[in-house]
Amino acid sequence: MSAEPEPSNIDETPFLDGMSDAKSRYGRFNLAVIGATGVGKSSLVNAVFGRDLAKVGKGLPVTRGVHYYSDDSLGIWDVEGFEIGTPVPAAEQLRGHLQEIAKRPKNEQISVVWYCVKSNDDRLAPHEIAMIDELSRAGLPVILVLTKVDWLRNPITGQRGVSKGVEEFVNWLEKPVDNGQPISINYERVILTSTSDKHGKGKGHGLGELVAETLSLSPKNEQDAFRIAQRLNLPWKRELARPVIAAATAAAAGAATVPLPVADAVTLAPIQLGMMARIAVIYDIEMKTALSTSSLANLGAQLAGRALASSLIKLIPGAGSVVNAGVAAALTGATGEGWLRLCEHVHTGKIRLDQMDEAWNQYVPGFLDVIRKMAEQRVGK
């Protein structure tokens, strides 16, 4: 008789490989955030991406007024500090910045621009219109983000609205005129946002719309990176994770076409660890927990090891002394879903890092989960 599969028997390498593979496959989404100091650029980035890259990335400006902050899935070009009333017009300064950026590596190139303006301005100044033109000429889609919108609640209807001033600004943006003459401004969308109320409280407004528009303006091959980088839309992450579980489930079934002795169930571990690593990347778990890749791999191996333990498998009706394709698929599917739930709860802050050691146990699939999976497979056939 071989020994019970033990977490310590499980090689963590497939987890590590799966993570680096997923990171390079999903790539990086690069956003340029442009606007005067104080309009709320950093607050927006923090609200949408849940990280203060500025704190992490610090570093020297790439060129005057331009900083680049990045991690695996996200790059932010923070562009500010245009000097007005200097001999070089703002649009020309911006063109210079864009030229500097164009010299950088491919995975740092801008996909979408948030051009940020305070919502209590009443129109765009000519130099701002010229800057937006410059961006558009460079082929960049521009979202005009009106920041720090005050949302007022109508005391009678209870409906939320914006102030008259903001409304007039939006109307002007839709049909801009200058000296009575219609003019055109080359942006794709206007979005009204706030990251807090005027007391610095609340969750903000318009951010869901901002991420939806940003996604729709992103090139196809950067959309997954954007879905991973943002933290406001959880269903997007689930949509990315589900096919990963389905693929691993199919691979596990394939690996057990010739039924495996129960004690050899641990040979399914590499498939499961690869799956868990990809899901961890989708939920940005490394960043969320500040756990090292190797600690995460260890956690994954423990969870997979528990699910593959002979004592669990022997309880599964029909398993007998072997793991057949159906059992292998069900075990893998249930493990994937347990891990997905764990990742979601970490991502949303339901589980804190200091609770993870005790909490992960609750996500190991039990034999009921596996039975349920097997029933689903039968129904699905």
Ligand SMILES: Nc1nc2c(ncn2[C@@H]2O[C@H](COP(=O)(O)OP(=O)(O)O)[C@@H](O)[C@H]2O)c(=O)[nH]1
């Ligand atoms: N009332 C209100 N204040 C905001 C909002 N967003 C940012 N702020 C405040 O505006 C100031 C400048 O924000 P920051 O994000 O640093 O602007 P940046 O210089 O463009 O990066 C900070 O004190 C923020 O707390 C908002 O939506 N509403």
Ligand SMILES: [Mg+2]
């Ligand atoms: Mg800032």
